[in-house]
Amino acid sequence: MITARINGITVKVPVGTTILEAAKRVQVKIPTLCAHPDLHSRSSCGICIVKAKGVNKMLRACCTPIEKDMDIITHDAEIVEIRRTVIELILSKHPNECLTCTRNHTCELQQLAADFGILRESFPQIEPNIPYDDSTGAIAVDRRKCILCGRCVDVCQIMQNVWALSFLDRGIDARVAPAGEITLEESPCVRCGQCSAHCPTGAIVEHDDTPKVWEALQNPDLHCVVQIAPAVRVAVGDILGYPPGTNLTRKLYAAFRRLGFDSVFDTNFGADVTIVEEGTEFVHRFTKAPEQLPLITSCCPAWVDFMEKYHHDVVPHFSSCKSPHQIVGALAKTFYAKKRRLDPEKIFVVSIMPCTAKKYEITRSKEMYSSGYKDVDIVITTRELARMIKQSGIDFNSLVDEDADSILGEYTGAATIFGVTGGVMEAALRTAYYAITGGKLANIEFENVRGFDGVKEGAIPVHGTTVKVAVAHGIGNVEYVLNRVVEAKRKGEEPPYHFIEVMACPGGCIGGGGQPYGITNQIRAARAAGLYEDDRDNTIRYSHENPSLKALYDEYIGKPLGERAHHLFHTEYTTYSEYKR
């Protein structure tokens, strides 16, 4: 512990604490722009500067460790004036388009400008001519708004290990772009959207599909169906005035009906189906075909894309099961259409996802058209949903809870934890254990696959043998797991894991690229807690016990991995190179 002074007040902090952190102890939140709790500070914006007695240069609070006997001043007339000058200069290279920007009201630069009372443009605008890149259809990049904070580069390179974005050129011409300034679509980008989740301005945003949803809702010929992912229900509250992690499931069902949707389903139903299918797949490989182990989950499309680009060798280990929302979409246009005697061509399926990669998933391969039509028509993210609710004028807080349409809307506790890292693994293990042993686990909450460590490992004893599992989240953490698998294969040894769950976004889907802005580990924990509570509150906590699911299989599907199941619920994978050009 070291002692220092900030604004005349003595503080005692552990060695290595930054000035920014230490200042919180004296009730000062030093303004920052480029710093983010998820990332190692880059110290590029120059806003967090503070003075230290005896040092003639100003220090950057976000990355300077406070030292013994330092005497810091966090704000005085000169510091505030310089911060204001820096903000004004950043604004001079930023298009003045707040009113027509997606980040209006949520933009960090806008907030700083407001806080510092910038009332005039003191400097001439610098207006570079950079084209807009919407090539992926999931993430849209407007580089004119980029303030070069570098968060997206750190996220894409270090956190996600995808390396689609980097810095090009230098000085006033410095910019963030894929190598060679190809479009994102041609780059290794997997569309996870973490860049947009961390961007402080409107430089990287989700591709806005809400106009198409409005159009569909208005069309009297279309039967509009909506499904909502587990991670969305505990996150959308951030934008609608609730504490982080509040579970708003039943109010959301009500809101959907008010918006005009004809049927309200839940992606968690699809999650239950996924568990039944994938669980059966796992049990088959584990008991009868161990050379095909480990089995790797495939419900995360950014992760699927990453494997197809960077790890061709491990692709055979993917589960062939589709992701839950694709399953619901396929069922909506076959089983549901049949049951309600609707023309599947007139069914319009909208998925509300925490994820930008799902926008790409829906056209990924021909299996996404297994119903004979596009299984899921449109994906919109949590942020887009919140905008739609606000645009419609619905007074969300005073809605009365409602239920989903149970045919594809009923779900178990195992399904809802899909949204958090480790959840898919837990759910699968619950069902797999039953499938192998016929019995139930004593404790169905697997603590060692919960939590936010980058890689979590566990060993579950099953009938005299042990199932070894690994859970990784944030693609940057996956290399370790895959390296162990590949190394074991090369040496001809047994694989170190039998079952691997990967989620591309840190925290799992609750930290997805399409979720409300301002993600921190505290918010991830709050959302995770919300989902775990949803699991505990559910009377049924095993996917295979879902009554609607049982009815589905009895009436329509038959056996898991059977012919119809295969046609509707399973997909294939291709491999290709990281760079299309």
Next chain:
Amino acid sequence: MSKQTIFLLRDTSLTQDNTRDFQVLFLKIARDLGIEESIQAVRASDLGIYDRGYVVKDLTNGVTYANIRDTDIERFLKATVKGEGSVDEFKYTADKCQLRVVLRNCGLIDPESIEEYMAQQGYCALAKALTEMTPETVIEEMKKSGLRGRGGAGFPTWMKWSFARNSLDETRFVVCNADEGDPGAYMDGSILEGDPHAVVEGMILAGFAIGAQRGFFYIRAEYPLAIKRIETAIEQAYERGLLGNNILGSGFSFDLEIRLGAGAFVCGEETALIQSIEGKRGTPISRPPFPADKGLWKHPTIINNVETLATIAQIINRGGEWLAAIGTEKSKGTKVFAITGKVKNSGLVEIPMGMTLGEIVFGIAGGVLGGGKLMAVQTGGPSGGVIPLELIDTKVSYEHLAEVGSIMGSGGLIVMDEDDCMVDIPRFYLRFCVEESCGKCAPCRICGFQMLQILDRIAEGKGVDADLKQMQRIAQGMQKASLCALGQTAPNPVLSTMKYFAEEYRQHVEDKKCRAGKCTKMVQYSIDQTHCKKCKLCAVNCPVGAISGSREAGYVVDQVKCIKCGTCYEVCKFKAIVRK
């Protein structure tokens, strides 16, 4: 032939050159005295002495005599050749002259020969340190010497070394910063080319002192000859067992390799240099932690300038007190300067700290080229400031230069006369900084650009009153909020010229006039009809046909078409073109 006395003759007066006549008279008198065959009297081109009348150097006996008049020649020759009488009153010793410590071998030895280096006590310091001293005593010697980093910052070298020495991390590195990027500076390049082994020896000594195992030369790619010389020197050192395992049986092992720069001035900054060696984008990172604490791959790393390293062997050979006896109280030793600009003798000079700028410019470098009036001297490159004529007696040292608003820098010294524009010079430096800015931090990236825009407008005659205040404001932000010294010091030339030459800025902004005629957009060329001989030469040479008229009516410059190239001014034989 019998031993001759060799005389070098030179007329050192500043206004004329009568060396030839002097020589003729000298030889005639020698002939009259009958000693023509015992001497050679040769006209020298430059004896490094100025404004001392006729100067004669007796090369054979190594004595210089000044202020010799025609009437003294006979007495002089009798005394120096025949030994009759004395002419001691004419003896002249240059009290203020160069002291070549770092450059001692440059120009003396063949840089590609390790034998010649060793004949000049090369590697004796290494042998002494490894066999008779400990790393701590080496650092102690450095402390006694008071050597400060010669790259510009002037941090005490011994202190930097002791931080690394005292680290708990056992893996340490030494790096030689040879990414000399200041425009007009080539001291480090010349040292690397002229005496590479001195720098190699310095690196090994530094490695021994801090306990490093590896060292890197970071040389800018634009110095191919320096790279080649260092490569050869390293190879030769390995061959003789002065690098590698167990050097001189001392148990100390050290390896050296070369890494190249790639055209980025910012990579001369310590942390950006480290990023570059690590293979990343060369941008600075925040300090602390400092490289001596966590540098290359997060290990303690010492980064020293070429000049600093070239001094170390001599400190060990001659002792720290020897260096401390040279220089001022706070700035010990010598400094190499590259004097360029409007000066007669441009080149590299090495002077003891404490000499004044005037003594350097007028005493050693021969004064202003063309005999014009000195306007100012610029030190420190794009990070430094100007020192006007009235402060020319400023001593050269870290503290004295800082007092007048400039810095020592790496050693660039630009001499400016009345034909140089005090708005144009900082504009050049600021443009350099803007181009070389890495772009990582918003203050440097955007402040520099906006400030340059304002300066450009002022230079084009479009300045407004608010501009000067605006520049002050931007400069303050840039100085305080930039991440590294490039941004922090880029406003210095502008601020310094604004302080000392405020009137010139005012002329540019309010009167729309450039005194020196350098800001071409504001210069106007017109024809003075009283001098014009109507020869049409200007009109014929004008590249855009802006001059028209006739024999009868006279010729006139069309100001709208005129592109201010100045060709008419140059070709007119009658000085009829007026430029203002």
Next chain:
Amino acid sequence: MKKLSKEDIFAASKSNPYVGDYVKVGISTCGVAAGAKDTIKVFEEETKRLGIKVDIRKCGCIGMCYAEPLVEVSAAGLPKVTYGKVNQSVALEIIQEHLAHGRLVNDYIFDMPMNR
């Protein structure tokens, strides 16, 4: 090649490899830019042709960069002098006058006071 020992180094420091007449040309970048490579060539070829025995040596930047190419001559029993601005024709003059006949060449000598 044999590795050096401490004694070798101290012994070498007392050696004097500079015996005999020599012509030393500065070939750092400043010299090369001013044409020092041509200057050396003239010295090498002409002294060979005229049968004049003299070592042609190289060195780094002497410092008077404005006077490049610089050539230091120690020959014909005369004290060491430094010539500047030695282009090919001046080189020929130095060979013919100084080296061949022991007569210094006018107008090209640079003698700057400096201590080492």
